[in-house]
Structures are given as structure tokens and as C-alpha cells.
Amino acid sequence: MRTRAAILHEVGKPWSVEEIDLDPPQRGEVLVRLAAAGMCRSDEHVMTGDLPNRLPVIGGHEGAGIVEEVGEGVESVRPGDHVVFGFIPSCGRCPSCVSGHGNLCDLGAHLADGFQVSDHTARHHLHGEDLALMCLVGSFAEHTVVNEATCIKLPPDAPLDVACLLGCGVVTGWGSAVYAGGIRPGDDVVVVGVGGIGINAVQGAVSAGARHIVAIDPVAFKREQALAFGATHVAADLDDAFELVRDATEGRMAKAVIMSLSTGRGDLVASALKLTGKRGRVVITSIHPVAETEVAMSAWDLSLMEKQVVGSLFGSASPRVDILRLWNLHRAGQLRLDDLITRRYRLDEVNAGYQDLRDGRNLRGIIDFT
Numbered sequence: 385m386r387t388r389a390a391i392l393h394e395v396g397k398p399w400s401v402e403e404i405d406l407d408p409p410q411r412g413e414v415l416v417r418l419a420a421a422g423m424c425r426s427d428e429h430v431m432t433g434d435l436p437n438r439l440p441v442i443g444g445h446e447g448a449g450i451v452e453e454v455g456e457g458v459e460s461v462r463p464g465d466h467v468v469f470g471f472i473p474s475c476g477r478c479p480s481c482v483s484g485h486g487n488l489c490d491l492g493a494h495l496a497d498g499f500q501v502s503d504h505t506a507r508h509h510l511h512g513e514d515l516a517l518m519c520l521v522g523s524f525a526e527h528t529v530v531n532e533a534t535c536i537k538l539p540p541d542a543p544l545d546v547a548c549l550l551g552c553g554v555v556t557g558w559g560s561a562v563y564a565g566g567i568r569p570g571d572d573v574v575v576v577g578v579g580g581i582g583i584n585a586v587q588g589a590v591s592a593g594a595r596h597i598v599a600i601d602p603v604a605f606k607r608e609q610a611l612a613f614g615a616t617h618v619a620a621d622l623d624d625a626f627e628l629v630r631d632a633t634e635g636r637m638a639k640a641v642i643m644s645l646s647t648g649r650g651d652l653v654a655s656a657l658k659l660t661g662k663r664g665r666v667v668i669t670s671i672h673p674v675a676e677t678e679v680a681m682s683a684w685d686l687s688l689m690e691k692q693v694v695g696s697l698f699g700s701a702s703p704r705v706d707i708l709r710l711w712n713l714h715r716a717g718q719l720r721l722d723d724l725i726t727r728r729y730r731l732d733e734v735n736a737g738y739q740d741l742r743d744g745r746n747l748r749g750i751i752d753f754t
């Protein structure tokens with residue numbers, strides 16, 4: 385079939401919306417008509433080259449839609465089902481999946497390759513050239529073909545525009561606080577960078593029963609949004625936040641500092657450790673440029689205060705468990721999804737959407753295909 389997709393041909397070039405050829409789903413694969421796609425910073429990192437990926441690539445790894453056709457052997461979804469894509473596939477069988485770490489599924493090894501995990505060939509083509517898929521999803525397209533391992537079935541009444549955010553931003557942010565940060569009732573928390581990820585780290589801290597939640601972002605609109613979603617304090621800069629955190633925590637500093645700024649910066653880790661208390665944790669969720677190899681920090685803090693620096697992928701959550709967990713939390717009125725969407729774009733407006741992301745105008749922008 386023919387469909388339309390936003391393609392990155394070269395690092396540093398804009399997304400190009402073009403008509404492509406899409407093959408039918410093969411064994412274990414699913415054809416989905418997109419309803420909505422979220423615009424996460426990680427696609428921008430592919431565009432800047434900070435996150436290397438096979439090119440040309442169809443962008444987008446947050447997405448939700450309706451199943452149109454399934455290949456042989458697909459059992460968990462059928463035509464008509466509402467699905468959201470997990471940006472990490474989860475096979476349910478590998479050691480990571482069966483030990484409760486679906487975010488580290490062995491199929492993730494194929495992420496930067498971007499072709500189908502079943503046989504390493506492409507279903508998407510432009511004038512005969514094979515196209516890779518961002519995170520094996522490619523949601524900046526009217527239709528896509530993905531592996532069943534990428535599809536999480538939602539209840540039929542789930543509105544797909546808000547549901548698409550569950551595939552990355554919501555679970556990644558919430559899990560960075562709850563799972564990777566290990567926040568417990570009464571803990572004090574700092575969230576650095578209030579985008580689609582950080583705002584959900586604030587929501588995770590609220591869910592976990594944090595006492596003080598300090599949100600740091602240079603953009604005033606982001607600080608306002610953080611307060612509206614449950615932050616108790618805000619600051620414009622990590623160093624500015626030091627006294628605020630010290631005074632709010634009786635000098636004990638934060639239990640967890642979640643790093644969710646646009647592009648990770650090794651030089652900021654020392655400041656994040658200063659905001660962290662004894663046995664506290666700095667959680668690195670931001671993607672750092674692949675070429676960056678240095679991180680500034682005092683290892684003295686690690687041995688003498690037992691501070692920790694940990695990384696977190698997909699909020700250290702399991703797509704098959706936690707996407708539905710957070711959907712149910714939303715249905716129960718305990719997690720806000722609708723207010724996360726600041727602006728909606730047509731597929732043709734994808735570059736304008738990313739300009740708004742760079743300009744700090746959106747918590748999340750989505751491409752609305754309806």
C-alpha cells in the first residue's frame with residue numbers, strides 16, 4: 385500500500401514528509417493506522433546526530449492507533465484493536481522480560497538498526513530504498529508495520545490521542561521517579577528539565593507520596609506547568625536550586641534527583657550530586673550525546689555519602705505491565721494525561737512542532753492524524 389511518513393534522510397536536515405510504499409505485515413507483524421504520535425526529544429537527537437540511527441529513518445516512537453491487519457502467528461492483537469506502541473519491544477521470553485525488566489528486552493539490540501526484528505528486512509520503502517524505523521516504531525506516518533512485541537493492546541474506549549503518550553513520555557518520566565528513583569512517601573525529590581519526561585517524573589513523585597518536589601527548568605512556562613502538576617517549588621537553574629533544596633529539606637538534600645533535561649550534560653552531574661543527600665540517587669534519564677565521554681562529579685560523594693548515579697531506560701518499567709498500570713491510574717483519576725498535550729499538529733507540520741519543542745513552547749506536542 386501507499387502511505388505518508390516523515391523521513392530523516394541526513395543528520396541536520398529537516399523531516400521530509402513523503403509518500404512511501406508499505407509492505408503487508410509478515411509473520412509476527414502488525415499493520416497499524418496511526419491516530420496520534422507524540423513528539424519526544426529523542427527523535428530530535430536522531431536529527432542532530434546525538435543518537436545515531438540507521439538512515440533514512442521514519443521518525444516517531446510514541447504512537448497509538450488501530451490495528452488494520454495482522455501477519456501469521458500474531459495472537460495478542462487483531463484487526464480493530466486499539467494499540468499503543470512501546471518504544472522498547474518486549475518479547476516476554478528473554479531473561480530481562482521474564483525477570484521483570486521488560487525495558488531491557490533482548491530485542492532492544494535491534495533499536496538502532498531500525499528494520500523488522502523478525503528477519504532484519506524493511507517493510508517501508510521510498511523509491512525502492514529501505515527505510516528504518518525510529519525505535520522499531522516509525523509513528524510519524526499514517527500507517528506503519530511493527531512487530532507484535534511493540535504493540536500493547538488498550539481497552540477499546542481508550543482515547544488514542546492521550547494514550548500515545550504512554551508509549552514513552554509518561555512511563556519514562558513516572559518510572560524514572562518511582563522505579564529508578566525509588567521514591568517513598570515523605571521523600572524530597574528534584575526534577576531537572578520539565579518536558580514530556582520531566583512533567584511525568586513530577587507526576588511519579590506525587591504518586592509515590594513525595595513531600596517536596598522541586599522542578600528546575602530555565603523556561604517560565606515549564607515551571608508554571610510543573611507547579612500545576614504537583615511540584616511544590618521551582619527554580620530556573622541547578623545551582624540556583626541549592627539553597628532552596630537545602631532549606632526545604634532541613635539540610636538533608638534530596639532523596640532523588642531526576643535528570644530529564646533536553647540533552648544530557650556530563651558537566652551538570654556534579655551539581656546534581658550536590659542536590660542529593662546521603663544514600664540519595666541521581667537518575668540519568670536524559671540522552672547524552674554519544675560523543676560525550678566525560679562526566680564531572682566528585683567520587684568522594686559516592687564513597688563517603690553512599691550517593692548513587694544510575695541510568696534509566698523507559699523509566700526502568702516493563703512495557704507490558706506499566707503502560708496498562710498507568711492507563712488504569714489515569715482512569716482512576718490519579719494521573720493526568722489530557723493536560724500533557726500543549727499543541728496538535730498535522731503530519732505536514734512536523735518541523736514546526738519540533739521548532740516549538742526547541743523553543744520550549746510545549747510540554748508535549750502531538751501529531752493528530754484524525
Ligand SMILES: NC(=O)c1ccc[n+]([C@@H]2O[C@H](COP(=O)([O-])OP(=O)(O)OC[C@H]3O[C@@H](n4cnc5c(N)ncnc54)[C@H](O)[C@@H]3O)[C@@H](O)[C@H]2O)c1
Pocket residue numbers: 423424425426429552553556576577578579580581582600601602603606620621622644645646647648668669670671672696697698699741744746747
Ligand atoms: N532514558 C529514556 O528511556 C528516555 C526516553 C525518552 C526520552 N529520553 C530523553 O529525556 C530527555 C527529555 O526528553 P523530553 O522529550 O522531555 O525533552 P523536552 O525537550 O521536551 O524537555 C526538556 C526540558 O529540559 C529543559 N532544560 C534544558 N536544559 C536544562 C538545564 N540545564 N536545566 C534544567 N532544565 C533544562 C528544557 O527547557 C525543557 O523544558 C531527552 O534527552 C530525551 O532524549 C530518555
Ligand SMILES: [Zn+2]
Pocket residue numbers: 424425426445446471552553
Ligand atoms: Zn521518547
Ligand SMILES: [Zn+2]
Pocket residue numbers: 474475476477478479480481482486488489490491
Ligand atoms: Zn524480551
